[in-house]
Amino acid sequence: MIGVTSGMAQTPKTPPALFDRALLHARQQRARALGEVTFLLDRVAEDMSDRLAAVMREFHTPADLWTPGEGLAALRTRLPSIQRIPLDAAGSEKLPFAPESVDLVVSALALQFVNDLPGVLAQVRRALKPDGLLLAAMIGGDSLTELRQAFAAAESECEGGVSPRVAPFADLRDIGALLQRAGFALPVTDVDRVVVRYDDAFALMQDLRRMGAANVLIERRRSLSRRATLLRMAEIYAERFADADGRIRATFDIIWLSAWAPHASQQQPLKPGSAKASLAEAVKKAGKE
Template structure:
């Protein structure tokens, strides 16, 4: 029996990450780690057993000032049940073949009332590059092959948190727009980030030069602002807590003690009767 097909090629992903030298191109990791730091300050809690997940987990731990255990973002995470009180998944969940499985593993590894924050690319990330490449290939080759990984939508990510059993789940997006001199500069920076194409269904042949030349023309036509090529990155921040009896619970419908009209200082009128 053939093995179950996977969306991503883990060997290619490891090779892409191994090419990364230095941190000059990791500005999105900096942005995300700083945002996580601010969110942890808002929580106002001391964590004694934090775990950071991802190939840049040590970099994130340093940025956030936490003495954390760092583990790779393997499909089976090196986590024991109820072994930690904070887990941060460091901008790599978008490469997981089974993101729900990863979330479930993290939830089981948290002690009651432990916190999980996962950051991943989502939404409209690199939509300019995806559309330009798709149009160029369709025009010159009469067909397309995937070059940019598909991105999850925010609503679906919130549902994943609920499926994984997290309490008080929250999913939100932080958009980042970056200007580049040319699409070639963007693609070089993606390579320096370790974020180039690792799809299992990617073409193994060298890309045709005319396709990329046409892609650059289309990119300039559709996505140029003040002489610079714009690229969109949307970072999804997924937050959830391991269920605990001490957590706040939503009120039952109809149990509110204050009328909304009173809180807003307005007069409430009865709804008009519907006429058939």
């Protein structure tokens, strides 16, 4: 919103930066060197292929935005002309698209690390040709809630305070509202909840590192965690979130979002007052039957 103070227009504030995207790039590169853990990305890639197959049209100028590694390589048989936009070393959020230059933008497990998600969605909207499609999957919702709670409790006990350990995630309603705000038509969102079991919390944290998804928050603790804090975190995790066999649960919510650049051919909502029969008349009629 633009306000006015003392006769001078106020420009919208830039959202505060939460993520060190240059560090994210470095950690993704390191994960590839160590041997990536890709089970979530593989699941998303398969689901994305199925969702695109259900769209009865061809795409001639598709682009893949910031998907880690070769995560969507399987789509290249269907979309041989797909343009890959990798995350660069600087972590820039400025997209290299001319207005109305692409007809499809896909992105897998990347948008959760964006500092200015409304701005990026607005850039995608401008880049899409009329009736172009955005299809993306991002981590959100209650993802890693167990790890977040266990760390918070352990740090409160052992260190007398809590530091940011797990990134804040957007929920389903937030994403739907942002798509509308960016000017998209026909927005649709849904959640795929994946619960993964591990021997202990340290095995989960090792997987996160090999996903390139370890803590990249700007306000993260810069010193190494105390051994006592880590051990207590693992104990609390096991106490609160273990199954009968002793293995722990980790929740990942994958938020799917799809939306279209507006076009005259798309179904339009009815204008207020244009309905041929009122709700009151329908209720009255039903009561007489």
